[in-house]
Amino acid sequence: MERELIVKTEKLGKVFDGKTVIRDCTMSVEKGTIYGFLGRNGAGKTTVLKLLLGLLQPTFGEGRVFGMDIAADRRKILRQTGSLIEAPVFYEHLSAKENLQFHLAYMGYPDGDIEKALRKVKLSGIGMQPVSTYSLGMRQRLAIARAMVHDPQLLILDEPVNGLDPVGVREIRELFHCFTKExxxxxxxxxxxxxxxxxxxxxxxxxxxxxxxxxxxxxIIHSRYPSGIEDYFIATTEGGANT
Amino acid sequence: MKRLIKLEWKRNRLRTYHIAAVSIFIFLLAMLFLFAAIPRLEPTDTDMGPFLTYTGITSLYNILGIASFAIFSSVLAARFVVQDFTGPQALLLFSYPISRSKILWAKLLLVFGYSVLANLLCGTTAFCLFFVSESLFPLSTASIRIEDMVTAFLSLLCSSIMAGGIGMIALWFGFRKRSISVTIIAAVILAVVCCQFLGVTLFLPYLFFSLLVPVLCCAFLAGKSLFRQIKKMEVSLHDRTRV
Structure with missing residues (x-):
């Protein structure tokens, strides 16, 4: 049975100051799945994610999230989406809880369960210390909690496990699986x-x-490259770069 | 809109600005009494025109008030608008499902409103203290007339709005250059020009009001241009916004 598509782009492109940064982004993300977006530095991953979130306007092509046009229905899409793009930005003088309270207020979702969100990322009981005192890993966890606290249907996350230790990476992986599978x-x-x-x-x-x-x-990658994803990635990016 | 203004008010630390407003008030109050005392301090000086009448003294106060609060307003505008829309916070701000124009409206209303109210409050308190003190222990040789007081308060109202307007125009310059310092420098230059003009009109208080119209027209145009810029703004690479 074919699954519902949550994200669908068709030849999406972006030009900055005459330079084509995104040439042809055609991709589809099915409901209830985790889609991993790979690419070398500067390949355009973050730009594509920003296009999907309406932070950038596409120059050409089409993008749809929840069946809505990314350029025309930005606010409707954002209401159902949680995001983390680049280094997480917070209100530094406020605590984690206060940051999430403000986030919920701006999202127009006052009933979000802040404690639950903090518990999910293992930040419960963090107290009222300001975010400016948090470590990189704590900030990353808080950013993930913020992306989830308003109960979105879609998470768009740019390098979500940056700064996390191996235990943290594993916890977040389990959290993501729970988010999609359950x-x-x-x-x-x-x-x-x-x-x-x-x-x-x-x-x-x-x-x-x-x-x-x-x-x-x-x-499929495993069947084609038994030695692992690294060989696949290098072969694909170098092959793609030459095309 | 009310909700957005409340959120802006709550999430920003305004204590510093309250302290700044109180400091300006103390400085302006001291200057007001000094202006009244100058003819006594320099009895032989024949060029004491502005210091010999209460209208002259309060007009001088209002000119200083315009200069001080125009810069105060520009600092607020730089913090609330330039920094938030052009720094890393833009990424967060544009991820909310709220119209960008509404966010800007909320910020502008807060900046303008806070600056005008602070100016009015400081001026009203200073004038009340001054006129009560003058009626009991006069420093000035002039006699207090009701029309002097009415003119003082009307001029205060106009100067408060004018200072807020100058802050808005300065914001336009700062926003174009994505710079907090440009915003403040623009406010200093504009305040100096306006105060120079107002210095000439010291003995014609109603001319004081005539400058308000062009300042407000320019502030309106600056605001309109800001809305246009915000609407087509993109959150580009490394959190730098571009138009």
Missing amino acids: EGKTILLSSHILSEVEQTADRIGVIVNGTVVEQTTPE
């Missing part, structure tokens, strides 16, 4: 950590020089 929600994440994407994602997309060159599954 709650039926969807995650689109980008990462540099190949092994992490391999273990987390149900489907993998590779972007090379602004073009999504391949969408596949970890199983």
Whole structure:
């Protein structure tokens, strides 16, 4: 049975000051799955995620999230989406709880369960210390809690496990699996950590020089590259770069 | 809108600005008494025109008030608008399902409202203290007339609005250059020009009001331009916003 598509882009592109940064982004993310977005530095991963969130306007092509146009229905999409793009930004002088309270107020979702969100990322009992005193890992956990606290249907996460120790990475992976498999929600994440994407994602997309060159599954990668995802990634990105 | 203004008010630390407003008040109050005392301090000086009438003294106060609160307003505008829309916070701000225009409206209303109210409150308190003190222990040789007081308070109202307007115009410059310092420098230059003009009109208090119209027209145009810029703004690479 074919699954509902939560994210669908067709030849999506972005030009900055005459330079084409995204040439052809054609991808689809099914409901209830984790989509891992891979690419080298500067390949365009973050730009694609920003396009989907309406932080950038597409120059050409089409993008749909929940069946809505990313350019025209930005606010409707954002209401149902949680995001983490680049280094997380907070109200530094406020505590984790206060940050989430403000987030919920801005999202127009006052009934969000802050304690539950903090518990999920193992930050419960953090107290009222300001976010400015948090370590990189704590900030990353809080950013993930913020992305989830308003109960979104889709998470768009740029390098979500940055700064986390191996235990933290594992906890967040389990959290993501719970989010998709038990709650039926969807995650689109980008990462540099190949092994992490391999273990987390149900489907993998590779972007090379602004073009999504391949969408596949970890199983297919394993069958083609028994030595591991690293060989696949290098072969794909170098092959894609030459195309 | 009310909700957004409340959120802006609550999530920003305003204590520093309250302290700044109180400091300006103390400085302006001291200057007000000094202006009244100058003819006594320099009895031989024949060029004491502005210091010999209460209208002259309060007009001088209002000119200083415009300069001080225009800069105060620009600092607020730089913090609330320039920093939030052009720094890393923009990423967070634009991720909320709220119209960008509404966010800007809330910020502008807060900045303008806070600056005008602070100016009015400081001026009203200073004038009340001054006129009560003058009626009991006069420093000035002039006699207090009701029309002097009415003119003082009307001029105060106009100067408060004018200072807020100058802050808005300065914001336009600062926003274009994405710079807090440009915002403040623009406010200093504009305040100096306006105060220079107002210095000439010291003995014609109603001319004082005539400057208000062009300042407010420019502030309106600056505001309109800001809304246009915000609407097409993109959150680009490394959290830098671009238009």
